[in-house]
Amino acid sequence: MSGGASAGSPVEDFDAVDLIHTKRDRGELSTAQIDWLVDAYTRGYVGDEQMAAMTMAIFLNGMSRTEIRDLTMAMIASGERMSFDGLGKPTTDKHSTGGVGDKITLPLMPLVAVFGVAVPQLSGRGLGHTGGTLDKLESIPGWRANLSNEEMFAQLRDVGGVICAAGSGLAPADGKLYSLRDITGTVESIPLIASSIMSKKIAEGTGALVLDVKFGSGAFLKDIEESRELARTMVALGQDAGVATSALLTNMNVPLGLAIGNANEVRESVEVLGGGGPADITELTVALAREMLALAGKTDVDVEAALQDGRAMDKWREVIRAQGGDPDAALPVAKETHTVYADRDGVLVQQDALPFGIAAWRLGAGRARKGDPVQHSAGVDLHAKPGDTVTKGQPLFTLSADEPARFPRALESVDGAWRIGDEGDEVLTGGPLIADRVGG
Amino acid sequence: MSGGASAGSPVEDFDAVDLIHTKRDRGELSTAQIDWLVDAYTRGYVGDEQMAAMTMAIFLNGMSRTEIRDLTMAMIASGERMSFDGLGKPTTDKHSTGGVGDKITLPLMPLVAVFGVAVPQLSGRGLGHTGGTLDKLESIPGWRANLSNEEMFAQLRDVGGVICAAGSGLAPADGKLYSLRDITGTVESIPLIASSIMSKKIAEGTGALVLDVKFGSGAFLKDIEESRELARTMVALGQDAGVATSALLTNMNVPLGLAIGNANEVRESVEVLGGGGPADITELTVALAREMLALAGKTDVDVEAALQDGRAMDKWREVIRAQGGDPDAALPVAKETHTVYADRDGVLVQQDALPFGIAAWRLGAGRARKGDPVQHSAGVDLHAKPGDTVTKGQPLFTLSADEPARFPRALESVDGAWRIGDEGDEVLTGGPLIADRVGG
Numbered sequence: 001m002s003g004g005a006s007a008g009s010p011v012e013d014f015d016a017v018d019l020i021h022t023k024r025d026r027g028e029l030s031t032a033q034i035d036w037l038v039d040a041y042t043r044g045y046v047g048d049e050q051m052a053a054m055t056m057a058i059f060l061n062g063m064s065r066t067e068i069r070d071l072t073m074a075m076i077a078s079g080e081r082m083s084f085d086g087l088g089k090p091t092t093d094k095h096s097t098g099g100v101g102d103k104i105t106l107p108l109m110p111l112v113a114v115f116g117v118a119v120p121q122l123s124g125r126g127l128g129h130t131g132g133t134l135d136k137l138e139s140i141p142g143w144r145a146n147l148s149n150e151e152m153f154a155q156l157r158d159v160g161g162v163i164c165a166a167g168s169g170l171a172p173a174d175g176k177l178y179s180l181r182d183i184t185g186t187v188e189s190i191p192l193i194a195s196s197i198m199s200k201k202i203a204e205g206t207g208a209l210v211l212d213v214k215f216g217s218g219a220f221l222k223d224i225e226e227s228r229e230l231a232r233t234m235v236a237l238g239q240d241a242g243v244a245t246s247a248l249l250t251n252m253n254v255p256l257g258l259a260i261g262n263a264n265e266v267r268e269s270v271e272v273l274g275g276g277g278p279a280d281i282t283e284l285t286v287a288l289a290r291e292m293l294a295l296a297g298k299t300d301v302d303v304e305a306a307l308q309d310g311r312a313m314d315k316w317r318e319v320i321r322a323q324g325g326d327p328d329a330a331l332p333v334a335k336e337t338h339t340v341y342a343d344r345d346g347v348l349v350q351q352d353a354l355p356f357g358i359a360a361w362r363l364g365a366g367r368a369r370k371g372d373p374v375q376h377s378a379g380v381d382l383h384a385k386p387g388d389t390v391t392k393g394q395p396l397f398t399l400s401a402d403e404p405a406r407f408p409r410a411l412e413s414v415d416g417a418w419r420i421g422d423e424g425d426e427v428l429t430g431g432p433l434i435a436d437r438v439g440g
Numbered sequence: 441m442s443g444g445a446s447a448g449s450p451v452e453d454f455d456a457v458d459l460i461h462t463k464r465d466r467g468e469l470s471t472a473q474i475d476w477l478v479d480a481y482t483r484g485y486v487g488d489e490q491m492a493a494m495t496m497a498i499f500l501n502g503m504s505r506t507e508i509r510d511l512t513m514a515m516i517a518s519g520e521r522m523s524f525d526g527l528g529k530p531t532t533d534k535h536s537t538g539g540v541g542d543k544i545t546l547p548l549m550p551l552v553a554v555f556g557v558a559v560p561q562l563s564g565r566g567l568g569h570t571g572g573t574l575d576k577l578e579s580i581p582g583w584r585a586n587l588s589n590e591e592m593f594a595q596l597r598d599v600g601g602v603i604c605a606a607g608s609g610l611a612p613a614d615g616k617l618y619s620l621r622d623i624t625g626t627v628e629s630i631p632l633i634a635s636s637i638m639s640k641k642i643a644e645g646t647g648a649l650v651l652d653v654k655f656g657s658g659a660f661l662k663d664i665e666e667s668r669e670l671a672r673t674m675v676a677l678g679q680d681a682g683v684a685t686s687a688l689l690t691n692m693n694v695p696l697g698l699a700i701g702n703a704n705e706v707r708e709s710v711e712v713l714g715g716g717g718p719a720d721i722t723e724l725t726v727a728l729a730r731e732m733l734a735l736a737g738k739t740d741v742d743v744e745a746a747l748q749d750g751r752a753m754d755k756w757r758e759v760i761r762a763q764g765g766d767p768d769a770a771l772p773v774a775k776e777t778h779t780v781y782a783d784r785d786g787v788l789v790q791q792d793a794l795p796f797g798i799a800a801w802r803l804g805a806g807r808a809r810k811g812d813p814v815q816h817s818a819g820v821d822l823h824a825k826p827g828d829t830v831t832k833g834q835p836l837f838t839l840s841a842d843e844p845a846r847f848p849r850a851l852e853s854v855d856g857a858w859r860i861g862d863e864g865d866e867v868l869t870g871g872p873l874i875a876d877r878v879g880g
Contacts, residue, residue, distance in 0.1 A: 020625030024499065052489040053624035056496035059464065184493035185460030 016040070016050045023057040031070045038074035042173045048180055055177070055186040063191035065236065071191065072237050075199035078173035082149065082205035084120065087157055090296040091118045093204065094288055095197055096212035097220055097230070100357035101256035104212065105133045105163060106269035107277075107285045107307075108292075110315035113161035114306045117296040120156055122166035122204050131262065131366060134165055139263035139332060139376040143325030159322050161315065171199040179370065188220055190230045198237040208244040208295035210288055211235070213438075216253035216430050218353025224249060224435060231438040239440065244295040246439025248287060253430030254386055255353050257281040261365040261379015261400070263331040273313045278385070280433055282307070287434055334377035334400035338407045342390045346420040350428045351386050355417035356397075359410040363401040375402055380410075387427045390420060456480070456490045463497040471510045478514035482613045488620055495617070495626040503631035505676065511631065512677050515639035518613035522589065522645035524560065527597055530736040531558045533644065534728055535637055536652035537660055537670070540797035541696035544652065545573045545603060546709035547717075547725045547747075548732075550755035553601035554746045557736040560596055562606035562644050566806050566814070571702065574605055575806075579703035579772060579816040583765030599762050601755065611639040619810070628660055630670045638677040648684040648735035650728055651675070653878075656693035656870050658793025664689060664875060671878040679880065684735040686879025688727060693870030694826055695793050697721040701805040701819015701840070703771040713753045718825070720873055722747070727874055774817040774840035778847045782830040786860040790868045791826045795857035796837075799850040803841040815842055820850075827867045830860060 014036045022029055029037070037054070040046040063071065084091045092112060096102055109119045123145075125132035134145040147155070147164040155162045168175060174196050181187050201209050211234050214220070215227035231247035238245025257278040259268040271277035272285060289303045306312045317327040360366065364375035383395045390396065396418065399410050454476045462469055469477070477494070480486040503511070524531045532552060536542055549559045563585075566572030574585040587595070587604040595602045608615060614636050621627050641649050651674050654660070655667035671687035678685025697718040699708040711717035712725060729743045746752045757767040800806065804815035823835045830836065836858065839850050 017623060017625045020496075024496065024625055047488075047623070049488040049492040049620060049624055052492040053496040053626060056460075056464065056493040057500070057625075060497070060500045180489060183457060183487070184489055185457045185464055185497075186493060 016046045020050065020054050020057060023054060023061060026061050028064055029067055029070070034067065034070040035074050035077070038071065038078055038173045042078045042176065051177065051180055052184040052186075055181055055184065055189070055192060058191055059186045059189040065233070068191045068195055068233060069237060069240060072195040072199045072202070075171045075173040075177070075195060076203045079171050079203060080169040081203050082170070084118065084153075084156065084205050084207065087118055087153070089116060089118050090208065091120055091156070091206045092208040092210070092292040092296040093120055093122075093201060093206040094210045094212060094292060095201055097193070097197070097214050099214045099252040099256060100218040100353040100360075101260045101265065102131070102214075103136055103257065103259070103265035103269050104281065104285055104288060106136065106266065107272040107281070107312065107316070108288055109161045109163055110273065110319055111285060111289045111303065111306055111312040112292050113159070113315050113319070114311045115293055115298050115301050116160065117293060117298060118156040119161040119292070120152065120204060120206055121161070121163040122170070122200070123163055124166065125367075131265070131360075133163060135374045135376075136262045136265045137163060137325070139266050140320060140325040140327070141329040143320060143323050147323070155319075155322050159318050161319050162323070163319070164323070166200060166204070170203040174199045190226065190233060193220065194230055194233040194237060198234050198241075202238065202241045202243055206243060208292065209238050210291040210295065211245065211247035212284075212288060213247050213249050214252035215249060215435070216251050216353060218255065218357055219252040228436065228438065235439050246291055246295060246437065248291065248434055249436040249438065250284060251430050251433050251435055252353055253428070254351055255356050255382060256284070258382040258385070259379065260356055260360040260382070261363075262374060262376040263333070264379050264381055264400070266331060270313075270316070273307065273316050275308045280385075283433055332377040334375075335402045336404045336407075337398050337400050338404070338411070339395045339398040340411075342392055342394050342396050342420055344420055345391050346389075346422055347425060347427070348384045348386050348388050348390055348396070348418065349421035349425045350417070350419040351382070352417040355414045356380055356382070358413040359399065362410045362413060363399055363406050364403070377402065378406075386429050456486045460490065460494050460497060463494060463501060466501050468504055469507055469510070474507065474510040475514050475517070478511065478518060478613045482518045482616065491617065491620055492624040492626075495621055495624065495629070495632060498631055499626045499629040505673070508631045508635055508673060509677060509680060512635040512639045512642070515611045515613040515617070515635060516643045519611050519643060520609040521643050522610070524558065524593075524596065524645050524647065527558055527593070529556060529558050530648065531560055531596070531646045532648040532650070532732040532736040533560055533562075533641060533646040534650045534652060534732060535641055537633070537637070537654050539654045539692040539696060540658040540793040540800075541698075541700045541705065542571070542654075543576055543697065543699070543705035543709050544721065544724055544728060546576065546706065547712040547721070547752065547756070548728055549601045549603055550713065550759055551725060551729045551743065551746055551752040552732050553599070553755050553759070554751045555733055555738050555741050556600065557733060557738060558596040559601040559732070560592065560644060560646055561601070561603040562610070562640070563603055564606065571700075571705070571800075571806060573603060575814045575816075576702045576705045577603060577765070579706050580760060580765040580767070581769040583760060583763050587763070595762050599758050601759050602763070603759070604763070606640060606644070610643040614639045630666065630673060633660065634670055634673040634677060638674050638681075642678065642681045642683055646683060648732065649678050650731040650735065651685065651687035652724070652728060653687050653689050654692035655689060655875070656691050656793065658695065658797055659692040668876065668878065675879050686731055686735060686877065688731065688874055689876040689878065690724060691870050691873050691875055692793050693868070694791055695796050695822060696724070698822040698825070699819065700796055700800040700822070701803075702814060702816040703773070704819050704821055704840070706771055710753075710756070713747065713756050715748045720825075723873055772817040774815075775842045776844045776847075777838050777840050778844070778851070779835045779838040780851075782832050782834050782836050782860055784860055785831050786829075786862055787865060787867070788824045788826050788828050788830055788836070788858065789861035789865045790857070790859040791822070792857040795854045796820055796822070798853040799839065802850040802853060803839055803846050804843070817842065818846075826869050
């Protein structure tokens with residue numbers, strides 16, 4: 001049974017089963033209860049089986065805005081909280097909820113850093129069909145993801161941008177809880193996603209944050225209204241914690257760009273940094289850069305010019321070198337490829353994100369279990385995007401893998417996921433790339 | 441992802457997260473999926489955290505009748521299945537969902553055995569405020585709960601009745617799952633209660649089974665309609681498995697009898713076996729005995745006569761002796777008592793079961809954690825029942841404990857749980873003791 005609710009006391013003692021009953025029966029947990037729960041779970045006094053029951057109850061019964069904020073703050077309090085106050089320049093960060101072919105962080109970070117705003121991109125590794133930024137960058141010979149806090153701070157000061165692994169000291173409760181959710185079927189919950197993302201980003205100490213909240217077949221949340229609710233929840237959490245936060249709702253029904261994998265996504269990012277590359281990647285990179293710069297107080301800048309005149313590319317090379325990478329080194333290439341060709345003339349009217357993401361994952365670009373290695377050269381390269389006119393015999397997409405035995409299951413996953421129609425048929429993209437914006 | 445559904449194959453391989461998603465999203469699990477889940481959980485391949493998420497999803501989203509039957513059969517298949525076929529006489533058993541002062545098994549088992557029907561009462565220990573039959577009987581010097589299967593079989597053959605600990609070989613999956621539910625807040629779920637009870641009872645091998653399904657403040661399920669649903673579910677499970685099964689829905693708003701504890705409940709049971717004791721205990725004992733005998737084919741017997749003419753008492757003494765107990769030995773008495781007296785003349789109009797059950801538990805009659813000892817002499821003795829006329833200064837109830845420090849919290853739990861009103865005031869009993877019957 002609960003004791004009295006003296007505000008802020010960390011020693012107050014609750015019973016885990018009482019708290020589970022409260023959430024199970026659609027009640028609301030108090031700030032003191034959530035503080036206790038997160039602390040007790042981090043220390044191991046509340047077990048994984050109790051937290052698993054609690055997260056399923058949260059998944060099915062939801063949480064109030066107050067509970068979500070309390071959960072976020074409790075997870076932040078479970079670890080260290082960084083500060084970039086001593087940097088002498090504003091900081092701005094971006095977080096994407098994850099998608100297929102989403103390599104936007106790679107061109108975005110140097111593009112924003114060009115304008116004197118520091119970009120501390122603390123990133124993760126992929127799990128399942130959504131790739132991880134660190135996995136992609138590790139395709140570059142010599143590049144290393146793990147920096148000390150001192151190295152990260154120095155690089156932000158001297159170079160202006162960094163993409164590195166989030167230290168385990170940030171919101172360790174979230175790390176533990178995320179691993180648990182992953183194996184207990186409670187990932188796709190707005191309160192749990194929002195508190196997980198925002199606890200790490202607020203603890204990281206960024207001054208501004210832009211959220212790329214995906215919706216559609218290749219996203220965590222399929223429905224745009226659910227994504228809007230997630231975006232609103234996260235923007236409110238950021239603003240409450242003093243972080244200037246906004247969100248773009250972006251369409252993840254179709255793969256982003258033409259490359260899905262690791263090395264091939266780096267290659268495509270470099271094309272965009274050189275002023276080329278697929279139009280959708282450039283469009284989203286520029287839109288997110290404008291948001292990030294605006295939140296950091298820079299509204300009067302020509303973002304697109306920096307892609308065209310080589311400044312973004314120069315910054316990219318500088319950042320890669322600062323982390324030991326060779327921007328001129330050849331990227332790994334797979335031993336085997338398998339190309340699928342158009343069987344008729346017409347228009348590509350369908351290309352679903354999720355099946356192509358799963359294909360890349362099955363080819364070895366992603367991992368099934370935490371800690372597994374990824375194959376940097378594996379993945380899918382698209383040769384046409386929805387709306388493109390195609391002619392019989394032209395290549396539609398190419399699968400790459402080191403082991404040809406991986407092709408059949410990858411091909412199986414894209415079976416029925418693309419279609420060539422006639423001129424005038426509806427092209428199934430699910431609407432524009434950037435559907436909406438949430439924020440002050 | 442699931443493999444093909446070849447019926448009955450035990451080696452079929454599923455993914456625990458897929459199964460959790462199915463139940464989380466209100467889908468139905470197949471027979472093969474449930475078989476796999478229970479087997480994999482019993483072997484430890486599916487972890488407690490995954491099963492905790494699954495049980496919370498079952499708690500909140502329910503299970504179909506088919507799923508409940510599959511779960512029951514899978515838990516039976518996790519262990520041994522006994523048979524009393526070689527006994528040469530019918531078998532009949534009773535199970536109560538648990539209540540306050542529920543010692544009915546003690547007078548009931550010998551009463552039924554008098555009529556040549558074997559009664560294999562495989563029982564448990566108490567947890568929380570509901571007492572355990574074995575705990576009560578262990579008040580009797582020398583009596584032992586643990587019998588081998590051979591000893592149990594011999595006693596059923598030679599004496600006709602036995603109350604002993606259910607071996608861990610019966611439905612081990614249920615044992616593991618029940619312990620998990622207890623710490624993860626998923627106890628009060630009809631599919632999980634029904635499959636838990638019925639897996640053990642069907643595995644036990646009884647030919648007939650009467651269920652005493654409680655409702656009211658002192659029961660697992662407060663609402664009679666929920667209890668009716670539980671009863672219907674369990675009766676169907678028993679009948680499907682070839683066990684003649686019926687259920688009585690009985691009122692647990694008021695303590696059963698006058699004794700709540702262990703030794704004092706044995707004392708009261710012996711009074712009933714001698715033809716005396718509280719009217720409610722006798723009424724329920726006789727009603728359940730008639731049900732048990734009828735299901736075993738004995739409809740033309742005078743149950744009450746066996747209480748009056750000493751046959752039930754003789755059988756009791758025989759059974760207690762067969763398990764090493766001395767039916768004539770003095771039962772333990774507590775070192776301290778604390779009596780509460782009527783503060784006015786009037787009628788006792790309220791006496792809530794749950795608070796008095798909690799008081800007995802706090803006095804030491806029950807255990808907070810599995811494996812804790814119980815104090816056999818601790819408990820509550822009521823001196824009046826709802827509807828009784830009382831006079832100022834007469835004792836209302838007496839608390840017994842070895843440590844007087846236990847009295848204040850026990851008194852706190854019954855504060856407001858009883859009330860003396862005026863002649864003509866409504867007496868709050870929640871209706872008749874036996875509210876309904878479910879079964880063929």
